[in-house]
Amino acid sequence: MYLKNLYLANFKNYEDANIDFSKDINALVGDNGSGKTNLLDAIYFLSMTKSAFNHSDVQCIRHGADFYSIIGRFVIDGKTHTVGNALPQGKRKKITIDENPVEKAMEIIGRYPVVMVAPNHQNLITEGGETRRKFFDSILSQLDRNYLADLLRYNHALKQRNSLLRQFAESGRTDRDMLESYDRILLPTGKRLCNERMQFSKSFLKKIIRHYRYLTDGKESIDLEYQSSFLADDFESVFHQSMEKDLILQRTNAGIHRDDYIFSMDGFPLKKFGSQGQQKSFIIALKLAHFDVIHEKKGIKPILLLDDVFDKLDDHRIGKLTNMIEDHEFGQVFITDARPERTTHFLEKLTLEKKVFYINNGTLSMKN
Numbered sequence: 001m002y003l004k005n006l007y008l009a010n011f012k013n014y015e016d017a018n019i020d021f022s023k024d025i026n027a028l029v030g031d032n033g034s035g036k037t038n039l040l041d042a043i044y045f046l047s048m049t050k051s052a053f054n055h056s057d058v059q060c061i062r063h064g065a066d067f068y069s070i071i072g073r074f075v076i077d078g079k080t081h082t083v084g085n086a087l088p089q090g091k092r093k094k095i096t097i098d099e100n101p102v103e104k105a106m107e108i109i110g111r112y113p114v115v116m117v118a119p120n121h122q123n124l125i126t127e128g129g130e131t132r133r134k135f136f137d138s139i140l141s142q143l144d145r146n147y148l149a150d151l152l153r154y155n156h157a158l159k160q161r162n163s164l165l166r167q168f169a170e171s172g173r174t175d176r177d178m179l180e181s182y183d184r185i186l187l188p189t190g191k192r193l194c195n196e197r198m199q200f201s202k203s204f205l206k207k208i209i210r211h212y213r214y215l216t217d218g219k220e221s222i223d224l225e226y227q228s229s230f231l232a233d234d235f236e237s238v239f240h241q242s243m244e245k246d247l248i249l250q251r252t253n254a255g256i257h258r259d260d261y262i263f264s265m266d267g268f269p270l271k272k273f274g275s276q277g278q279q280k281s282f283i284i285a286l287k288l289a290h291f292d293v294i295h296e297k298k299g300i301k302p303i304l305l306l307d308d309v310f311d312k313l314d315d316h317r318i319g320k321l322t323n324m325i326e327d328h329e330f331g332q333v334f335i336t337d338a339r340p341e342r343t344t345h346f347l348e349k350l351t352l353e354k355k356v357f358y359i360n361n362g363t364l365s366m367k368n
Protein backbone atom coordinates (compact mmCIF):
# COMPACT_ATOMS: atom_id res chain seq x y z
CA MET A 1 0.00 0.00 0.00
CA TYR A 2 1.16 3.54 -0.65
CA LEU A 3 -0.17 7.09 -0.68
CA LYS A 4 0.00 8.39 -4.23
CA ASN A 5 -1.33 11.88 -3.71
CA LEU A 6 -2.36 14.20 -0.91
CA TYR A 7 -4.50 17.31 -1.14
CA LEU A 8 -4.71 19.71 1.80
CA ALA A 9 -6.92 22.75 2.22
CA ASN A 10 -6.63 24.88 5.37
CA PHE A 11 -5.08 22.06 7.36
CA LYS A 12 -2.87 23.59 10.08
CA ASN A 13 -0.30 25.79 8.29
CA TYR A 14 -1.20 24.46 4.79
CA GLU A 15 -3.55 26.74 2.90
CA ASP A 16 -3.64 24.79 -0.31
CA ALA A 17 -1.28 21.94 -1.24
CA ASN A 18 -1.44 19.14 -3.76
CA ILE A 19 1.42 16.66 -3.57
CA ASP A 20 2.39 13.55 -5.56
CA PHE A 21 4.53 11.20 -3.50
CA SER A 22 7.07 8.53 -4.30
CA LYS A 23 5.80 5.03 -3.58
CA ASP A 24 9.08 4.34 -1.74
CA ILE A 25 10.76 7.18 0.12
CA ASN A 26 9.64 10.73 0.75
CA ALA A 27 11.85 13.10 2.68
CA LEU A 28 10.33 16.29 4.07
CA VAL A 29 12.96 18.84 5.01
CA GLY A 30 12.68 22.41 6.24
CA ASP A 31 13.23 24.75 9.15
CA ASN A 32 11.60 24.38 12.55
CA GLY A 33 7.92 25.25 12.35
CA SER A 34 7.77 24.95 8.54
CA GLY A 35 5.11 22.19 8.51
CA LYS A 36 6.96 18.85 8.29
CA THR A 37 5.19 17.23 11.23
CA ASN A 38 1.86 18.75 10.13
CA LEU A 39 2.16 16.92 6.82
CA LEU A 40 2.76 13.58 8.56
CA ASP A 41 -0.18 14.36 10.81
CA ALA A 42 -2.44 14.87 7.78
CA ILE A 43 -1.51 11.35 6.59
CA TYR A 44 -2.06 9.95 10.10
CA PHE A 45 -5.42 11.76 10.13
CA LEU A 46 -6.63 9.96 7.00
CA SER A 47 -5.70 6.60 8.48
CA MET A 48 -6.80 7.05 12.09
CA THR A 49 -9.55 9.70 11.55
CA LYS A 50 -7.88 12.05 14.05
CA SER A 51 -4.69 13.94 14.72
CA ALA A 52 -1.75 12.24 16.40
CA PHE A 53 -1.08 15.44 18.35
CA ASN A 54 -4.24 17.57 18.74
CA HIS A 55 -7.09 16.39 20.91
CA SER A 56 -9.55 18.66 19.15
CA ASP A 57 -10.17 18.55 15.39
CA VAL A 58 -11.01 22.27 15.38
CA GLN A 59 -7.39 23.05 16.31
CA CYS A 60 -6.39 21.59 12.94
CA ILE A 61 -8.30 24.24 10.95
CA ARG A 62 -5.85 26.84 9.68
CA HIS A 63 -6.04 30.02 11.77
CA GLY A 64 -8.58 32.38 10.23
CA ALA A 65 -10.21 29.71 8.01
CA ASP A 66 -13.56 28.02 8.64
CA PHE A 67 -12.90 24.46 7.47
CA TYR A 68 -10.16 21.96 6.68
CA SER A 69 -10.13 19.28 4.04
CA ILE A 70 -7.71 16.38 3.56
CA ILE A 71 -7.97 14.06 0.57
CA GLY A 72 -5.58 11.16 0.04
CA ARG A 73 -5.31 8.62 -2.75
CA PHE A 74 -4.06 5.28 -1.43
CA VAL A 75 -3.06 2.51 -3.82
CA ILE A 76 -3.57 -1.09 -2.69
CA ASP A 77 -2.82 -3.88 -5.17
CA GLY A 78 -3.05 -1.45 -8.07
CA LYS A 79 -6.47 -0.11 -7.06
CA THR A 80 -6.88 3.52 -5.94
CA HIS A 81 -8.95 4.37 -2.85
CA THR A 82 -9.79 8.03 -2.30
CA VAL A 83 -10.14 8.87 1.38
CA GLY A 84 -11.51 12.22 2.51
CA ASN A 85 -11.61 13.84 5.92
CA ALA A 86 -13.12 17.29 6.22
CA LEU A 87 -14.36 19.51 9.01
CA PRO A 88 -16.59 22.44 8.22
CA GLN A 89 -16.52 24.78 11.24
CA GLY A 90 -19.40 24.12 13.64
CA LYS A 91 -20.39 20.93 11.81
CA ARG A 92 -19.61 17.23 12.16
CA LYS A 93 -16.45 15.78 10.70
CA LYS A 94 -17.09 14.18 7.31
CA ILE A 95 -15.16 11.03 6.43
CA THR A 96 -15.50 9.45 2.99
CA ILE A 97 -14.07 6.54 0.99
CA ASP A 98 -14.49 7.02 -2.76
CA GLU A 99 -17.02 9.74 -1.89
CA ASN A 100 -19.19 7.33 0.15
CA PRO A 101 -19.73 8.55 3.71
CA VAL A 102 -18.17 6.55 6.53
CA GLU A 103 -20.38 6.72 9.62
CA LYS A 104 -18.13 5.17 12.26
CA ALA A 105 -14.38 5.67 12.68
CA MET A 106 -14.07 1.92 13.36
CA GLU A 107 -15.09 1.24 9.74
CA ILE A 108 -11.97 2.94 8.41
CA ILE A 109 -9.32 2.53 11.13
CA GLY A 110 -7.01 -0.29 10.10
CA ARG A 111 -7.88 -0.18 6.38
CA TYR A 112 -5.07 2.22 5.47
CA PRO A 113 -2.66 1.54 8.32
CA VAL A 114 0.17 3.85 9.32
CA VAL A 115 2.82 3.60 12.01
CA MET A 116 4.29 6.84 13.28
CA VAL A 117 7.49 7.42 15.22
CA ALA A 118 7.50 10.92 16.72
CA PRO A 119 9.71 12.63 19.31
CA ASN A 120 6.86 12.75 21.87
CA HIS A 121 6.60 8.94 21.75
CA GLN A 122 9.48 8.86 24.20
CA ASN A 123 6.65 9.42 26.72
CA LEU A 124 5.98 5.68 26.35
CA ILE A 125 9.17 5.23 28.35
CA THR A 126 9.14 8.25 30.62
CA GLU A 127 5.47 8.47 31.67
CA GLY A 128 3.46 6.26 34.01
CA GLY A 129 1.88 2.88 33.33
CA GLU A 130 -1.33 4.28 31.87
CA THR A 131 0.46 5.50 28.72
CA ARG A 132 1.95 2.03 28.12
CA ARG A 133 -1.33 0.24 28.89
CA LYS A 134 -3.11 2.46 26.35
CA PHE A 135 -0.46 1.74 23.71
CA PHE A 136 -0.66 -2.03 24.16
CA ASP A 137 -4.46 -2.00 24.55
CA SER A 138 -4.86 -0.14 21.28
CA ILE A 139 -2.73 -2.73 19.43
CA LEU A 140 -4.47 -5.68 21.08
CA SER A 141 -7.94 -4.20 20.50
CA GLN A 142 -7.21 -3.79 16.81
CA LEU A 143 -5.89 -7.34 16.54
CA ASP A 144 -8.74 -9.02 18.38
CA ARG A 145 -12.36 -7.89 18.73
CA ASN A 146 -12.85 -10.24 21.72
CA TYR A 147 -10.06 -8.42 23.55
CA LEU A 148 -11.77 -5.09 22.90
CA ALA A 149 -15.13 -6.47 24.10
CA ASP A 150 -13.53 -7.80 27.30
CA LEU A 151 -11.71 -4.52 27.89
CA LEU A 152 -14.93 -2.52 27.56
CA ARG A 153 -16.72 -4.98 29.88
CA TYR A 154 -13.92 -4.77 32.46
CA ASN A 155 -13.71 -0.96 32.38
CA HIS A 156 -17.47 -0.63 32.69
CA ALA A 157 -17.64 -2.93 35.73
CA LEU A 158 -14.64 -1.15 37.28
CA LYS A 159 -16.29 2.24 36.89
CA GLN A 160 -19.50 0.94 38.52
CA ARG A 161 -17.58 -0.71 41.36
CA ASN A 162 -15.63 2.50 42.07
CA SER A 163 -18.78 4.59 42.10
CA LEU A 164 -20.36 2.09 44.51
CA LEU A 165 -17.31 2.43 46.79
CA ARG A 166 -17.78 6.21 46.80
CA GLN A 167 -21.49 5.79 47.57
CA PHE A 168 -20.65 3.53 50.53
CA ALA A 169 -18.30 6.19 51.92
CA GLU A 170 -20.92 8.90 51.54
CA SER A 171 -23.78 6.91 53.08
CA GLY A 172 -21.68 5.11 55.70
CA ARG A 173 -23.40 1.84 54.70
CA THR A 174 -21.55 -1.02 53.03
CA ASP A 175 -23.14 -3.80 51.01
CA ARG A 176 -20.52 -6.42 50.19
CA ASP A 177 -22.91 -8.50 48.07
CA MET A 178 -23.32 -5.59 45.70
CA LEU A 179 -19.57 -5.24 45.38
CA GLU A 180 -19.24 -8.95 44.67
CA SER A 181 -21.66 -8.75 41.77
CA TYR A 182 -19.00 -6.61 40.03
CA ASP A 183 -16.17 -8.84 41.21
CA ARG A 184 -17.84 -11.71 39.34
CA ILE A 185 -17.25 -9.73 36.13
CA LEU A 186 -13.86 -8.22 36.97
CA LEU A 187 -12.14 -11.44 38.03
CA PRO A 188 -12.74 -13.72 35.00
CA THR A 189 -12.62 -10.87 32.46
CA GLY A 190 -9.46 -9.46 34.03
CA LYS A 191 -7.81 -12.88 34.00
CA ARG A 192 -8.55 -13.34 30.29
CA LEU A 193 -7.15 -9.87 29.51
CA CYS A 194 -4.11 -10.59 31.65
CA ASN A 195 -3.42 -13.82 29.74
CA GLU A 196 -3.74 -12.01 26.39
CA ARG A 197 -1.41 -9.24 27.54
CA MET A 198 1.12 -11.78 28.77
CA GLN A 199 1.10 -13.80 25.53
CA PHE A 200 1.29 -10.69 23.41
CA SER A 201 4.11 -9.05 25.36
CA LYS A 202 6.22 -12.19 24.92
CA SER A 203 5.85 -12.33 21.15
CA PHE A 204 6.13 -8.54 20.86
CA LEU A 205 9.39 -8.53 22.82
CA LYS A 206 10.97 -10.92 20.30
CA LYS A 207 10.12 -8.48 17.52
CA ILE A 208 11.49 -5.48 19.45
CA ILE A 209 14.71 -7.34 20.21
CA ARG A 210 15.23 -8.26 16.55
CA HIS A 211 14.96 -4.59 15.48
CA TYR A 212 16.94 -3.23 18.42
CA ARG A 213 19.78 -5.69 17.82
CA TYR A 214 19.99 -4.79 14.17
CA LEU A 215 19.84 -1.05 14.83
CA THR A 216 22.52 -1.13 17.50
CA ASP A 217 24.64 -4.12 16.43
CA GLY A 218 23.64 -5.88 19.64
CA LYS A 219 25.39 -3.27 21.78
CA GLU A 220 22.79 -3.39 24.54
CA SER A 221 20.33 -6.05 25.55
CA ILE A 222 16.75 -4.98 26.16
CA ASP A 223 13.81 -6.49 27.93
CA LEU A 224 10.08 -5.97 28.37
CA GLU A 225 8.45 -7.34 31.48
CA TYR A 226 4.70 -7.45 31.82
CA GLN A 227 3.61 -6.87 35.43
CA SER A 228 0.13 -7.67 36.77
CA SER A 229 -1.36 -8.68 40.09
CA PHE A 230 -3.52 -11.10 38.05
CA LEU A 231 -0.48 -13.13 37.01
CA ALA A 232 -0.36 -14.71 40.47
CA ASP A 233 -2.02 -18.13 40.92
CA ASP A 234 -3.93 -16.75 43.91
CA PHE A 235 -4.97 -13.53 42.11
CA GLU A 236 -8.54 -13.93 43.37
CA SER A 237 -7.47 -13.83 47.00
CA VAL A 238 -5.10 -10.93 46.26
CA PHE A 239 -8.08 -9.09 44.82
CA HIS A 240 -10.34 -9.90 47.79
CA GLN A 241 -7.61 -9.02 50.29
CA SER A 242 -7.54 -5.44 49.08
CA MET A 243 -11.27 -5.02 49.84
CA GLU A 244 -10.64 -3.15 53.13
CA LYS A 245 -8.23 -0.83 51.35
CA ASP A 246 -10.78 -0.34 48.54
CA LEU A 247 -13.40 0.75 51.07
CA ILE A 248 -11.04 3.25 52.70
CA LEU A 249 -9.60 4.68 49.47
CA GLN A 250 -12.94 4.48 47.62
CA ARG A 251 -11.42 2.83 44.56
CA THR A 252 -10.46 -0.64 43.34
CA ASN A 253 -6.79 -1.20 44.12
CA ALA A 254 -6.02 -4.59 42.60
CA GLY A 255 -6.66 -5.56 39.00
CA ILE A 256 -5.40 -5.28 35.47
CA HIS A 257 -6.13 -1.54 35.38
CA ARG A 258 -2.94 -1.23 37.46
CA ASP A 259 -0.76 -3.36 35.12
CA ASP A 260 2.48 -2.06 33.71
CA TYR A 261 5.03 -2.97 31.07
CA ILE A 262 8.58 -2.37 32.25
CA PHE A 263 11.21 -1.60 29.62
CA SER A 264 14.80 -2.23 30.62
CA MET A 265 18.28 -2.19 29.13
CA ASP A 266 21.10 -4.39 30.38
CA GLY A 267 18.98 -5.11 33.45
CA PHE A 268 18.27 -1.48 34.40
CA PRO A 269 15.07 0.51 33.83
CA LEU A 270 15.28 2.37 30.54
CA LYS A 271 13.30 5.24 32.04
CA LYS A 272 16.01 6.04 34.60
CA PHE A 273 19.20 4.80 32.98
CA GLY A 274 18.73 4.94 29.19
CA SER A 275 20.44 7.79 27.32
CA GLN A 276 18.29 9.87 24.95
CA GLY A 277 19.70 8.04 21.94
CA GLN A 278 19.15 4.65 23.58
CA GLN A 279 15.57 5.57 24.47
CA LYS A 280 15.01 6.78 20.93
CA SER A 281 16.45 3.56 19.49
CA PHE A 282 14.12 1.58 21.76
CA ILE A 283 11.06 3.54 20.60
CA ILE A 284 12.03 2.99 16.96
CA ALA A 285 12.40 -0.77 17.62
CA LEU A 286 9.06 -0.79 19.46
CA LYS A 287 7.29 0.96 16.59
CA LEU A 288 8.88 -1.32 14.01
CA ALA A 289 7.59 -4.26 16.04
CA HIS A 290 4.14 -2.66 15.79
CA PHE A 291 4.71 -2.40 12.03
CA ASP A 292 5.45 -6.16 11.92
CA VAL A 293 2.31 -7.00 13.90
CA ILE A 294 0.08 -5.06 11.47
CA HIS A 295 1.90 -6.55 8.48
CA GLU A 296 1.43 -10.09 9.79
CA LYS A 297 -2.22 -9.56 10.65
CA LYS A 298 -3.38 -7.64 7.59
CA GLY A 299 -0.89 -8.70 4.95
CA ILE A 300 -0.23 -5.05 4.08
CA LYS A 301 2.79 -2.99 5.02
CA PRO A 302 1.68 0.13 6.89
CA ILE A 303 2.96 3.50 5.76
CA LEU A 304 5.86 4.45 8.00
CA LEU A 305 5.88 8.05 9.24
CA LEU A 306 9.26 8.85 10.76
CA ASP A 307 9.27 12.27 12.40
CA ASP A 308 12.72 13.58 13.33
CA VAL A 309 14.03 10.05 13.85
CA PHE A 310 17.60 10.93 12.91
CA ASP A 311 17.82 13.43 15.73
CA LYS A 312 19.77 12.00 18.70
CA LEU A 313 20.85 8.90 16.75
CA ASP A 314 24.52 8.50 15.94
CA ASP A 315 25.59 8.09 12.31
CA HIS A 316 26.00 4.35 12.73
CA ARG A 317 22.40 3.89 13.87
CA ILE A 318 21.10 6.22 11.15
CA GLY A 319 23.05 4.10 8.64
CA LYS A 320 21.47 0.94 10.01
CA LEU A 321 17.99 2.42 9.79
CA THR A 322 18.52 3.47 6.18
CA ASN A 323 19.86 -0.04 5.42
CA MET A 324 16.59 -1.47 6.74
CA ILE A 325 14.68 0.83 4.40
CA GLU A 326 16.93 -0.18 1.48
CA ASP A 327 16.39 -3.87 2.22
CA HIS A 328 12.67 -3.36 1.52
CA GLU A 329 11.69 -4.25 5.04
CA PHE A 330 9.15 -1.45 4.87
CA GLY A 331 6.77 -0.17 2.24
CA GLN A 332 6.34 3.56 1.73
CA VAL A 333 8.33 5.73 4.11
CA PHE A 334 8.00 9.43 5.01
CA ILE A 335 10.88 10.95 6.89
CA THR A 336 11.25 14.48 8.23
CA ASP A 337 14.40 16.34 9.12
CA ALA A 338 15.22 19.96 9.96
CA ARG A 339 18.72 19.32 8.59
CA PRO A 340 18.36 18.68 4.84
CA GLU A 341 22.03 17.83 4.30
CA ARG A 342 21.89 14.97 6.79
CA THR A 343 18.87 13.36 5.15
CA THR A 344 20.09 13.83 1.59
CA HIS A 345 23.48 12.38 2.60
CA PHE A 346 21.91 9.18 3.96
CA LEU A 347 19.30 8.87 1.21
CA GLU A 348 21.91 9.31 -1.54
CA LYS A 349 23.04 5.74 -0.98
CA LEU A 350 19.58 4.28 -1.50
CA THR A 351 18.58 2.91 -4.87
CA LEU A 352 14.85 3.12 -4.11
CA GLU A 353 12.65 5.75 -5.74
CA LYS A 354 12.90 8.87 -3.58
CA LYS A 355 11.56 12.38 -3.53
CA VAL A 356 12.86 15.22 -1.38
CA PHE A 357 10.39 17.99 -0.55
CA TYR A 358 11.60 21.33 0.80
CA ILE A 359 8.98 22.91 3.01
CA ASN A 360 8.80 26.58 3.80
CA ASN A 361 5.91 27.87 5.88
CA GLY A 362 3.36 25.40 4.53
CA THR A 363 4.58 25.57 0.92
CA LEU A 364 6.41 22.70 -0.75
CA SER A 365 9.03 22.68 -3.47
CA MET A 366 10.81 19.62 -4.81
CA LYS A 367 14.28 18.52 -5.76
CA ASN A 368 15.10 15.13 -7.21
Ligand SMILES: Nc1ncnc2c1ncn2[C@@H]1O[C@H](COP(=O)(O)OP(=O)(O)OP(=O)(O)O)[C@@H](O)[C@H]1O
Pocket residue numbers: 011012013030031032033034035036037038039059060061062063338
Ligand atom coordinates in the same frame (compact mmCIF):
# COMPACT_ATOMS: atom_id res chain seq x y z
N1 LIG B 1 -4.36 25.47 13.06
C1 LIG B 1 -3.23 26.04 12.63
N2 LIG B 1 -3.28 27.10 11.81
C2 LIG B 1 -2.16 27.69 11.36
N3 LIG B 1 -0.92 27.28 11.69
C3 LIG B 1 -0.82 26.23 12.51
C4 LIG B 1 -1.95 25.56 13.02
N4 LIG B 1 -1.53 24.54 13.81
C5 LIG B 1 -0.19 24.60 13.80
N5 LIG B 1 0.25 25.60 13.02
C6 LIG B 1 1.62 26.03 12.76
O1 LIG B 1 2.37 24.97 12.24
C7 LIG B 1 3.73 25.16 12.61
C8 LIG B 1 4.32 23.89 13.15
O2 LIG B 1 4.40 22.99 12.14
P1 LIG B 1 5.15 21.63 12.34
O3 LIG B 1 4.97 21.11 13.70
O4 LIG B 1 4.72 20.78 11.20
O5 LIG B 1 6.65 22.11 12.15
P2 LIG B 1 7.93 21.23 11.81
O6 LIG B 1 8.35 21.57 10.42
O7 LIG B 1 7.66 19.82 12.09
O8 LIG B 1 8.97 21.85 12.84
P3 LIG B 1 10.09 21.16 13.77
O9 LIG B 1 11.32 21.04 12.91
O10 LIG B 1 10.28 22.17 14.84
O11 LIG B 1 9.58 19.88 14.25
C9 LIG B 1 3.78 26.23 13.69
O12 LIG B 1 4.33 27.40 13.12
C10 LIG B 1 2.34 26.41 14.05
O13 LIG B 1 2.03 27.71 14.40
Ligand SMILES: [Mg+2]
Pocket residue numbers: 036037038307308
Ligand atom coordinates in the same frame (compact mmCIF):
# COMPACT_ATOMS: atom_id res chain seq x y z
MG1 LIG C 1 8.28 18.59 13.62
